[in-house]
Amino acid sequence: MSPTPLHRRDFDPSARGALDGVRVIDLSRLVAGNLLTKVLADHGAEVVKVEPPEGDSLRAWKVQGIETSWKTWCRNKRSLCLDLRHAEAQALVRRLAEGASMLVESFRPGVLEAMRLEPAALLQANPSLVIVRVSGWGQTGPFRHKPGFGTLVEGYSGFASINGFADREPVLPPMFMGDAYAGLYGSAAALIALRHAEATGQGQVIDLSLFDPMLAVLEPQTANYAITGKLKQRTGSRSTNTAPRNAYRTKDGGWVCLSSSTQGMTEKLFRSIGRPELIEDPRFRTNPDRLRNWEVLDSIVAGFVAERTTAENLAHFDTAGVTIGPIKDAAGLLDDAFVAERESLVEVPDESMPSGWLPMHGEVPRLSATPGILARPAPKLGEHNEEILAPLIGTEELARLRDAGIVRG
Template identity: 70%
Template sequence: MSNLPRHEYDPTATGALADVRVVDLSRLVAGNVLTKVLADHGAEVIKIEPLEGDTLRAWKVGGVETSWKTICRNKFSVALNLRNPTAIEAVLALCETAAIFVESFRPGVLEAMGLSPETLLARNPALVIVRISGWGQTGPFAHKPGFGTLVEGYSGFAAVNGFADREPVLPPMFMGDAYAGLHGAGSTMIALRHAEKTGRGQVIDLSLFEPIFNVLEPQMANWRITGTLKPRTGSRSTNTSPRNAYRTADGGWVCLSASTQGMTEKLFRSIGREDLITDPRFARNPDRVRNGVELDEIIAGYVGARSMAENLAHFDATGVTIGPIQDAQSLEADHYVAAREALIEVPDADMPGGWLPMGGHVPRLSETPTILARPAPRLGEHNEAILGAETCTRLRQAGAMAV
């Protein structure tokens, strides 16, 4: 029996973006993360899916669309054959009543479909158009397909991730896409604010590459100053020490970061090594970074002689910044995660036990909290609710919608 907080969907719930209609033609992760943020704050996000569904639906575990269900909550689904001109006209009609339009096709595809920014803005001059692509709408790679994996390598992330004696390591989740989606949500709100003030929409050129590259940008200045490349150091930092992952006596792992001088001195006292405070190898942060291997051996010896519980209790009592390295199993049972409702459960008949764990409400706004209005939609679930019965009949007759 899970101890996670359980929430029911409330279809009457409204949020700060309740009057904002979003037409979302994006696929996979970045666009869906972007519109999840908007939907969680009450926007009416209409997913325009191909007749076979968004590719995200195919990412199943045990036959369950876990990625779709967690990233596409609070949205509506309309399934159309976008190669059919009648379907394109239906999309244009929706855009006339929308505030935001999101797509993630390769540059040029939208124009070929008859949905160019010029066409969309002619129908709705205040429309905010978000164009997501691997490499951006301009530049020498604009024509190339691009997934998050490619930008995680091209941006320099993989080159510094991992251990020095091993290959570069790509992230084990859709990090590049998520960064782009979150960047995109913020820029969309900026553009929406401008549109509301001026009545003029605009086009947002959002690549997957630039958001993750921006997170890594200090490396470029460091390279220019030093002429040396940042090495792969595992969990050790090249900026501060001590900072690493240490194994406990019972086989667990803890992460520790003492990024200030005061915290480092507190750590040294807590392990009974006050002498290290004045040891020239470890007296100041630059010294500790240079002698990080030796310092890690000292800390690892202390941590490794004690169990996970003993380490956490001891360092918590002494005020040292240390925590467990957790996995899905431990997170599900974690009291902090439950207390903060960082992970909640919602009803879902496809899940074992009938409950689906998913992320809770983030960020937390005091006056306009996020909502949980409806589960991720079935393919084409809202065709008639969004387009109307008459339009759906016309689309079916034209072969633009499944029967």
């Protein structure tokens, strides 16, 4: 079978989104803040990345010399490179904030104040400004001054304690889960605050910790524990709410995931594997019965799946209307008809790639009247210094600040 090519999309600088006219000053670093502002930029906001002389930390995450993380999370943005150790650079940020809709930062609590960019002063100069403060543990509480990467909150929140298998150590996620949840919660919070500011003229400060969103998505664990006094245990890919639900190995060494979350779906499953008698089997008649006897049930399903290849399993259960899917890796996603047709992944031009094309996710979420945009690739360091600062301070002053090492790039 020949590979399924991804749709190729070119950047369109004239594209406009629903947030056209919203200017965001982005002082954040790494994933959470950049994901937050990427959502806004993908829908038309003008995001000005204020980077230090060495660039955003994402630029250092390279694969064979290519800044894949930067290119993915910082598309549609502009780059302004300032040395914020200088008072004149801090003053430039204050002036930019005066004409902005939003400012996003991810310094350790207190650093913004040390740079004379404290929220009270920013809001005095621009009362409708929305200020998003991203930190590991929040702006209040006993941990506010501690460094807090996503790894720490993935452990502290209780996620790692329930992730993995019962006879093994707790497992941290192999991706930026804590940062991703914070970025997504943060984009929603920013738009809520922006709606309020547009309606009332009143800006506000959003205290966005990495910890709070991570804890929120794990509920109702604490409520369940308060009722039962029992802790949720690590169960691998098995669910403690329904059975069967697991990852199953196929005859050709692949993996499929199968979930049977309703009574009707379970009965379809039993019929599809040629075991309709299991519907009335007292061990499997109801979901509580199936959870008590999950090991026996899992062995029955696993045995059926193991006798067939991945493709045969998918075809068989799809025909029966049973919820099953393949467990894909990156290679499989790049050669997948569903992913290509829906443009969940697309290719954009990139001269640093050997092929000249860089695969990345399409616009998320999908809006019918105001879809997301691909206006420009992730910027080079300081690429938009003149475009951003010349209208604000003039070309002569810009040249002086560049000569003084305050404007960089």
